[in-house]
Amino acid sequence: MGKKKTFDSNEVLLQVGQLFITNGYNGTSIGDIVEETGLLRGSLYATFGSKQGMFTSALKLSLERDDERLKWGLLIVAMLEVTPRNHQVFEIVQNWYRHQSSTNVATNIGTELLKHSGILGGEK
Template sequence: MARTKAFDPDAALQAALELFWLRGYEATSMADLVEHLGIARASIYATFGSKHELYLKSLERYSRLLDPALIDELSQPGPALPAVQGLVTRFAEEAAGDDLGRGCFITNTAAELAAHDQHAARRVEASWTVLETALTTALTRARAQGELPADRDPRALARMLLVLMQGLRVMGKSGHDPERLRDAARQALELLG
């Protein structure tokens, strides 16, 4: 008879996500994972595969939780520009108040792994594509509704905002002056109006 797992794989994956998010991939050892998850190394391997596979599953979970919320936030009925402005402002405020220095798990992965890990790079790119597409769609709606000048390119603006938002997260994680982040966000938002 097969043995049943003595732990909740979903809870273990969430715990791994939190540890990787806080420490990063390289700074998290298998011993750290065993201790933090409270399960044996063999169980981690049997359930999730290697440390790298567990990291990628954690990253995928993070995206599954985050990406739909961003899409929902930008696709509410009514005026679209306030939703875009609110999202950019929220990113700036989160970055300015990042007391834990965690940043964004996607951005952290881009900085730590994407240049030399094609699997991580694909997951980062997929998440950024979701955000860029949601921003483009919202800005296209804003232009169609007369909230954005007709000569503005929604896709180019979305790309600029994506780069800005990721930059806010990097600078917030590194402890830069919160007003610098807020000023950058305000200047970017002025380009929309």
């Protein structure tokens, strides 16, 4: 039924996630995403609906995956730029936090942000 998708959504979301981490949410333009993924705006919007949709999908995927850098990176961007204005993303992060038994979530976030800023070395 109809044309087949010419790309893998999850692969694209991983690229998109990296962009959001590197540039922040508001610092990443659709043009950046088009350039990075090689897809055209229409395809992106047909698949993810909106920029917020792209972020939300990338965040969800990162929480299912085993890439700590991706996960913490997107969580930080979410908390600083998205959560205060997007209830769906707020709930995703809140739900993740609830199931997080670890006592040092704050420390992990802080450490990851220090690494992101370049203040702290990127190696373990």
